[in-house]
Amino acid sequence: MSRLQFAPDGQLRHLLSIDGFKPAQIHALLDRAEGLRSSTGGARKLPLLRGKTVVSLFFENSTRTRTTFELAASRLSADVVTLDVASSSTKKGESLLDTLAALEAMNCDLFVVRHAASGAAEFFARHAAAGVSVLNAGDGRHAHPTQALLDMFTIRQHKGADFGQLRVAIVGDLLHSRVARSDIQALSVLGVGELRLVGPRALLPDAFADFGASLYGDLDLALKDCDVVIMLRLQRERMRGAFLPSEGEYYRRYGLSESRLKLAKPDCIVMHPGPMNRGVEIASSVADGPNSVIQEQVSNGLAVRMAVMATVLGARTVQP
Amino acid sequence: MSRLQFAPDGQLRHLLSIDGFKPAQIHALLDRAEGLRSSTGGARKLPLLRGKTVVSLFFENSTRTRTTFELAASRLSADVVTLDVASSSTKKGESLLDTLAALEAMNCDLFVVRHAASGAAEFFARHAAAGVSVLNAGDGRHAHPTQALLDMFTIRQHKGADFGQLRVAIVGDLLHSRVARSDIQALSVLGVGELRLVGPRALLPDAFADFGASLYGDLDLALKDCDVVIMLRLQRERMRGAFLPSEGEYYRRYGLSESRLKLAKPDCIVMHPGPMNRGVEIASSVADGPNSVIQEQVSNGLAVRMAVMATVLGARTVQP
């Protein structure tokens, strides 16, 4: 996949996963996001993607992620097409590839794809015409690379660029989480000091130990002296299966409460990709408390997505 | 609520209801709408809100009102985000306030809210971050302030700014109408000469007499010598309850026919917020007749919404 993502000259062409990224490539994207963030402080529009067309292809609903991508494109002055997938030609029996080809023929430049099937964005990228880019906005359990980038951006902002000094815990349903997978890869690339993965045994795949992570069943132990805690959203529908006890029991064992947070370092930051289940994986007082950077994550997500879009479309940053 | 709407320096920050407005404040908004209306006569775009983002949050469907708000924002060069409320994160269990906070974190500046619950827009305004404004596009039976402003704009245009000279009748289901509530408040603030409220007894709350209005059960009596008649839309679903007789019977007693209109002054203007039930509350020949200003109301609605948006976001009017 990394050969699909990068052009021979090292230029990012698609963003499908964090797989294959080098530390400098991640930092370059974060630097660009930082530049864009300050230049849009006054909510100014930048002409970087003027005349470009961005297609939003969300086969899975996600108002929040879709909105940040569309806003990021608008702020860069691109035209945005939101394809109503439910009523699209694919219902008339047209293949996805024919739909893609038709949109390419209309001079669309960038496809933002979310799909329930792992590998969907890669499938699009593999068949995209020259000059067309694909961004993965979440595919099955596989990857959510812009979320990982915005999480790294947020950590770097608060803790500096030397990830080797940091102790990070990711807590929750790691088995089904594409956010966790992409965060783990990104932290691993950036050489995180210590990575702790925490959750019910059934939701904690052994394979993650390959990334040098330690697996914890006990949240109290795992939180000790952490610099960063990333709480995952609990997919309530998992509850119905055999995986999980009740919501109350889940909160008792894996919910982040104020008293529990005291086990981490005093300046530990608390992150969550949203939307949150307050009182299930996180206490409201923690979500809104002084250690929480959850709102900053949303705001950083906009800057990071602008940076990724401008980069894959080869837009040079101009003086605004 | 008026303390929520206005900043300490008197600047309008949110528009939630007409409650608390002073006559000069209403006239200032109408003056601004008048200026915008003439400057966009050639359908020109103004750069007043360039770089600003307006979020359209319609929990109740209303193509017409939603479209005017979104067009008003576009004409002022704002970016518009239409949140598909039906498929939004609130369905995933996220609270409305978390959705609001996420959108604020994406640098959204203005929320246009329509909701079936009275007080919904105020709820949003109460929790909005500094620098973020909320416009009420209709909440339950409570208020529809931009409709009231465009109605006042239309009356002023035809009858002049001295409302003390005017005899105005509002006809229909006043009990359930947010348009009526906001119109009554606005007319009262502007010192209307005489206000007549007309409808079936069960739909005519006594409390309205507090505004100095007279209550009428007989439309013929009420129309006598009126300068302005505002017909309300009949919510057909009310018909099923005990409130109302059949549509035919309603038209016979409260429908505005050509012959009935002759009871008013010859230059009486006829208004309706739309969409109309032709043949139920108003005859087609009146709706399309020489006294009707119903199409002007729609057109004025665009100018008034542009004025309100520019005002709450503190955009100074520049020479276009």
Added chain:
Amino acid sequence: MSRLQFAPDGQLRHLLSIDGFKPAQIHALLDRAEGLRSSTGGARKLPLLRGKTVVSLFFENSTRTRTTFELAASRLSADVVTLDVASSSTKKGESLLDTLAALEAMNCDLFVVRHAASGAAEFFARHAAAGVSVLNAGDGRHAHPTQALLDMFTIRQHKGADFGQLRVAIVGDLLHSRVARSDIQALSVLGVGELRLVGPRALLPDAFADFGASLYGDLDLALKDCDVVIMLRLQRERMRGAFLPSEGEYYRRYGLSESRLKLAKPDCIVMHPGPMNRGVEIASSVADGPNSVIQEQVSNGLAVRMAVMATVLGARTVQP
């Protein structure tokens, strides 16, 4: 209808069907499309419709056609309003004409209408205010004029402007196809050398012979020495009626396979309005083969729609 389409000075005001067009009028539109196509080669935006508002009124779903129209409008810098017809005021009992009037009062300039009823676009045009234009994006079985124009554009590009030299076959369900109707009219206006209409007897109306076309039941005979083959989309729902045999049987008799295509001239171009049923009316190897210009049709569709929009709104082409 032609008197409705053209102003007394010959200026195109609405585009409802190809009926009434003169050859020079078609060529003028294609010339303008060609100019726009080259000036937007770099996906640049043109300011031709800046400040204008285009309303997309799709009563029938069609992601592909709707998207090209909306993109065409955006590329010309117009504001685009997509009316969600399913949830519009017409559901509240408002008449279509009142909806149209309200949108006109908001200074909307151009309505793009698709509707299942033949004559729907004409109905809108007949009631449109002065200065407002209507484009037919497909009405029932009646007409799809922008598709015909983009098809003529594509043929002209490959075969030159002298249609008298050309032998063209249109293949499939001609009875129900508005594309076929508009293509036949356009080819007839442009003086096509020979026109062959091919399909199952029950789907081949005798009336088409009036256009000087020859009717064929046998595809092999009809393809002989053709310069252009236009394959029609098979509406699968027709299959249920008595009209057609199975899909397999249809493909065997009327599907365009590689071996069959050899009966036409070697440089014969293959066209299809999309979306395609691969393996039903056309083999995948033909759709993606060297004679296929199907992707070009999509791309040309954008240019042609930009040309039509700019023309009906009287936008003079400026130096971009």
